[in-house]
Amino acid sequence: MKQIRCDVAVIGAGTAGLSAYRAARAAGKHAVMIEGGPYGTTCARVGCMPSKLLIAAAEAAHALQVAPAFGVHPGDVRIDGAAVMERVKRERDRFVGFVVDNIEQLPAEDRIRGWARFTAPDRLQVDDHTEVQAERIVIATGSAPVIPEEWALAGPRVISSDAVFDWNELPRSVAVIGTGVIGLELGQALHRLGVRVALYARGDSIAQLADPDVLANAAQTLRAELDIRFQTQVVSVRADGLELALTTRDAAGNERQERYDYVLAAIGRAPNVQALALHLAGIERDRRGLPLYDHTTMQCGTSPIFIAGDANDELPLLPEAADQGRIAGHNAALYPDVQPGLRRTPLIIAFTEPQIATLGAGWRALCHSHGGRFAVGAVSFENQGRSRVMLQNHGMLRVYGEYGSGRFLGAEMIGPRAEHIGHLLAWAVQAGLTVSAMLDMPFYHPVVEEGVRTALRDLAEALKHPPPEQPQPCPDCTPGT
Ligand SMILES: Cc1cc2nc3c(=O)[nH]c(=O)nc-3n(C[C@H](O)[C@H](O)[C@H](O)COP(=O)(O)OP(=O)(O)OC[C@H]3O[C@@H](n4cnc5c(N)ncnc54)[C@H](O)[C@@H]3O)c2cc1C
């Protein structure tokens, strides 16, 4: 058995792990990085990048479909599924290649290949070949898609998002289970590329939205294009020849069986912590077995163990993995003198069309922190000038402000240019701007941001009329909606 001693051992060479390793080295420590799977990161291999590549192809197809409304007639449109997937994979491989090249430039002795697990709070076993004794450890093991065992029994056509990016062709039909970010992004992209898609939601949720008005608007907007079955449970998935037979039950109790080429489970991702033998790490864990940690230092209790990225299930997003990894690696190096790191204003963007953005304190968080006592402004994009010009006049934005201080708190939206508006508003939250200060900023014409101004004006008006002091109920933000 090979023995290695180091200052900092990082488990996982994804975005969080790479950030942590670099931060620990930059602080002058001897760090090693342990990776059991392929190099390249989830984001580049099977996450952000290939999904956006597929969406880009779908946007091209959709542009042709809506062109006649502008008087532009593209003629016969043919979608070459093999060519679509070839570009997705070729560009994906390019992104992965950059990451792998960077990793291969790191000192070979710092890179350990194999699966790590704790054998003591300061000791890791990597497969059956290496023992690592580390003064400090960063857990950056990411997450994996969840597929219920009873569905998986139906065979390899029950897939997660990972499998989509291995396709050589587009299938004829896919049932997407789950209307979270992955289900909606991939479901809509496949639909626009000519695949027969139905999306099944066990409740009424849409991506990360919680604001009841935005949710209702999003459901209506997306349903105008997509076959979304809300309040519908999966009863069973069975192999049926080369296809799958999916049986579902709707809210009225009606059962329905349909056949698909694939069933795509998009029902969430679970942190990769089960195989780490965390009971030997000497850290406190919650009911799900996840380590308890400080959100500003990423430290688990007072131990020399830190956790970053999807592994902690706080905000499983790429920019968060990078930030958390950097904080964890830096603090692992500084231990025991850990420091709070910069945690930015939360910003989540779903690349559906219309896009969905939430930022700052969302509806659900405000119902807790402000007991329902916050002001709301809104705009519909239906008659918003630039949105109509582009034929993208769908969706709405709701903005939130604090009575008294007039501080801008956050927003939820579905609508045009949400990826940019989300940034604009998240920066305003982080800068601590008041609603009136935001209205003093420049707004050009004709731009979608004029819609943001309308919502902010509405919010400024609402802020003038604070309700009585007692907390207002938030009937629509109960758990599970
Ligand atoms: C389809 C899809 C689309 C997405 N789109 C976006 C997007 O548009 N924008 C966005 O911000 N985020 C997006 N995300 C989320 C984003 O990809 C993740 O939040 C991010 O990649 C997580 O990085 P990480 O470092 O925590 O995990 P990873 O990159 O998964 O790294 C964890 C690494 O740890 C390794 N590992 C696990 N256990 C062990 C062990 N015991 N020993 C050794 N190694 C181990 C794994 O093999 C893996 O390489 C998307 C995700 C998916 C699935």
Ligand SMILES: NC(=O)c1ccc[n+]([C@@H]2O[C@H](COP(=O)([O-])OP(=O)(O)OC[C@H]3O[C@@H](n4cnc5c(N)ncnc54)[C@H](O)[C@@H]3O)[C@@H](O)[C@H]2O)c1
């Ligand atoms: N654009 C982006 O930033 C982006 C894109 C894709 C993924 N991601 C990240 O990946 C994470 C995982 O995405 P996801 O969409 O898999 O998870 P999710 O948590 O966003 O959504 C899962 C959905 O599945 C539903 N669900 C759960 N169990 C179910 C069951 N048994 N039957 C039917 N429905 C069920 C949930 O109610 C929810 O609507 C996201 O939280 C996000 O952080 C981000």
